[in-house]
Amino acid sequence: MGSRDCVRVVGGGLTGLSAAVLLAQRGKRVTLWEPRPVLGGLLAPVEFHGLRLDLGSHRVHPQARAALAAMVPDVEWDQRPRRGVLVLGDRQVAYPLRLGGFLRGLGWRRAARLGAAWVGRPGAWSRFKDWEEDRAGVGAPDVGFEEFVLGRAGRAALDAFYAPYARKVWGLEPAQLSQTVARQRVSTQRPWESLLRGAPQTFHYPRTGMAGLLDGLRARALALGVTPERRSFSARDVDGVTTVFTGHLGALAHEPALCHRGLYLLHLWVDVKDPVATDTWYVPDGQYLFGRVSQVSRFSARHGLPRGQVFCVEIPQGAWGTQQDFLTRLPQVVDQLRRANILGAQDTVRDVHQTLVPDVYPLYTRGWRHAWRRAVERVGGMGPVFPVGRQGLFLHCNMDHCVEMAHAVVDHVLANGSTAAWGQQARAYLELRVRD
DSSP, X not given: OOOSSEEEEEOOSHHHHHHHHHHHHTTOEEEEEOSSSSSOGGGOOEEETTEEEOSSOOOBOGGGHHHHHHHXXXXXXXXEEOOXXXXXXXEEEEESOOHHHHHXXXXXXXXXXXXXXXXXXXXXXXXXXXXXXXXXXXXXXXXXXXXXXXXXXXXXXXXXXXXXXXXXXXXXXXXXXXXXXXXXXXXXXXXXXXXXHOOOOXXXXXXXXXXXXXXXXXXXXXXXXXXXXXXXOOGGGOOSSEEEEOSOHXXXXXXXXXXXXXXXXXXXXXXXXXXXXXXXXXXXXXXXXXXXXXXXXXTOGGGOOSSXXXXXXXXXXXXXXXXXXXXXXXXXXXXXXXHTXXXXXXXXXXXXXXXXXXXXXXXXXXXXXXXXXXHHHHHHTTSSEEEOHHHHTTOOOOHHHHHHHHHHHHHHHHTTOOHHHHHHHHGGGGGOOXXX
């Protein structure tokens, strides 16, 4: 398997930087290959009017903070109340959801129609209640997103919520998507438990933003002697050097079924007449271009401007492709923000900046697990290359998951574990649930 005194880490995002730090702490000589001019991956900031803003709406849940704080102990954290809103048409409902607020947001006619369609189906409650326990192994049949949701929530719920959301984010019909989308992405926790008991009402955020977290992690890696190199990595570069690979799995083992969808970000500087406390609006409705909007000064006081507020509008790539210029469609975006009651009629946009963040969401189509298994086995047969992390294992996961995976792969590598054994261990990460 090659010498493990010198280890190469490919990819300078959270997983790669964490793995590099952990390896260096254990006495290994580490080189860090990153093709982009700056390290950071999805933690790298967007520069906007002197602010270093996040690539989207990043937040750290209470159970996740410990893993990140241990990696960068000098970072100061704030605990903030969650003030989210779910936009249902022209109505707004407090998020995380509670049953009463959800029903009020639907309106009694719509709620009655959805409820009747759901209750009238045999076994509806037991299937809905067991949503998160219904896990399929790698070899199990994939009934698809549409059938999975139909069996648990019914046709009315599929047509009203889930299908428009799927088309907007992924640009595909629900029948083409895997049931993984419903189990890992749409439902982030037991839905019945969320509605009846609620979800955590606070979150943690680095006082200097995610850019501060990145600065601390990068400084720690350099202080430990990690050597960064601006280089890309492909199958041609496999040379016997033990490699922790956090780049794209498809870059080493091409599988057409393993592709991603990106995200357009519009950072808007807005003169707001009547500021609100809301930090994030969630917008599944297909009539709106955007899927989520954040008021970034509600995450950190350092993200504010002297005059006005900064909003981050997230437009899923979906079927748009990577060549859209939403700056030319700004009047449409602003009109939709007003219709969703996110901006007021007298709020004025002073400036806007667009960023395309590629490859954010794994596109889980039916049968993707078989392609994943082939790809991981192919990489394992190349030599001492260990794929890990969000991109390396084709995952949608949270930041603490990335740190936990970095710990796991470093322990495996230093125990002289094989690539085949790592591939088996990595299958457990396919069941991760995304928190929001």
